[in-house]
């Protein structure tokens with residue numbers, strides 16, 4: 001039976017799902033938050049880039065960390081770092097879906113789907129060193145035959161993986177093309193652990209469609225949450241609530257403010273340009289105002305733009321939502 005309101009988790013997204021992004025989503029009811037992928041080798045070598053990825057808000061009730069890698073010794077050490085550090089993550093998700101060329105070259109991410117022995121070796125290292133929940137995020141192996149994906153999922157389950165999120169696209173399709181819901185469904189029917197369906201959720205309707213087609217009670221929202229944190233409210237309530245221009249600008253301001261708190265004004269204002277654009281695009285704001293976003297260099301620049309966005313005449317944002 002399809003569920004009226006599936007459980008919606010945030011999908012990991014490098015460069016997006018940091019603490020400010022999650023805080024914007026949590027205001028709208030997100031519970032199952034995640035970090036972006038953190039590289040095992042970078043953790044082992046103390047790369048400072050890992051610090052903001054791992055930063056957990058004191059108010060975050062549940063947070064998953066995602067680990068990427070393919071060298072068992074690095075996986076072991078990095079798992080211990082994640083276990084012994086100050087973050088107290090609730091779950092560790094192992095990345096077996098990243099299709100980026102430099103990741104595949106290192107036999108990590110989606111490459112591990114075709115190197116199951118190596119994947120299982122890494123997962124055993126995590127299992128033996130990680131006290132919390134262990135999950136995997138992967139893709140499908142074939143579009144027209146569920147067997148290879150089912151077999152892999154069963155091997156993951158056998159080694160102790162407690163949940164599997166499946167992005168229903170082939171690695172070579174990157175982020176486009178249809179989501180093969182029948183493969184996700186077949187996996188769900190052939191493993192005992194919970195399966196989370198991922199791919200192509202941009203509206204509340206997409207959530208019901210994906211949940212229904214896969215039979216999954218859990219879904220993962222990725223690009224559909226970028227600039228649209230209220231999608232978690234829509235999913236939780238089962239209703240597309242209108243978002244006024246005032247609410248949109250207030251939420252965007254909250255998000256950017258959190259980025260300033262997180263990264264300091266100078267870095268935050270550069271990092272926040274893509275965030276600001278994501279809130280403004282496709283919502284009827286005049287092009288000449290949206291074009292100002294790339295020039296934002298200070299909090300004052302942002303507040304000046306916000307004032308102009310508040311005052312400009314445009315269709316109600318609600319018209320563009322849903």
Ligand SMILES: Cc1cc2nc3c(=O)[nH]c(=O)nc-3n(C[C@H](O)[C@H](O)[C@H](O)COP(=O)(O)O)c2cc1C
Nearest residue numbers: 011012013014036037137167198199200201222223
């Ligand atoms: C910018 C971006 C960054 C991503 N980073 C990660 C990541 O760090 N780990 C991961 O497992 N998947 C990552 N993904 C994949 C998403 O989690 C998700 O599986 C994919 O976008 C499909 O869902 P969608 O069609 O709803 O966007 C990323 C996707 C995007 C667009």
